Amino acid sequence: MSSGKKGRGRQKIEMKKMSDESNLQVTFSKCRSGLFKKAGEICTLCGADAALVVFSPSGKLFSFGHPNLDTVIYCYLSLVPPQNNGTMQFIEANRNANVRELNAQLTQINNMMHAEKKIGDELSNLRKEMGA
Numbered sequence: 001m002s003s004g005k006k007g008r009g010r011q012k013i014e015m016k017k018m019s020d021e022s023n024l025q026v027t028f029s030k031c032r033s034g035l036f037k038k039a040g041e042i043c044t045l046c047g048a049d050a051a052l053v054v055f056s057p058s059g060k061l062f063s064f065g066h067p068n069l070d071t072v073i074y075c076y077l078s079l080v081p082p083q084n085n086g087t088m089q090f091i092e093a094n095r096n097a098n099v100r101e102l103n104a105q106l107t108q109i110n111n112m113m114h115a116e117k118k119i120g121d122e123l124s125n126l127r128k129e130m131g132a
Helices: 021-046 069-077 085-131
Strands: 050-055 061-066
Touching (some): 021 050, 050 069
């Protein structure tokens, strides 16, 4: 039954930085996807919030966050008390609606100022013509 040749099995790898750049990038990509998968599993299985930020050897940024990266970071920095995702979406939608309304008001006021300036310029021209 056995082929006579026994494999070496899984070998222990010495923990040191790899010298070959292509192997380094391939290993990074595999480990990164494994880390993100494990972070996703812990969020799903335990209901935990997690954030993971990783920089590649080439300096590229990769991140994972559940429910999202900003929420976890803000909670960590204690800037905002943790809120459920539905509440955050409602707050964001309300904020966006307020910004749109304020932008519309600003545009309207700018248009009114422009019209008033035109009228003022025309009056100045009429005064000059009447005085001349």
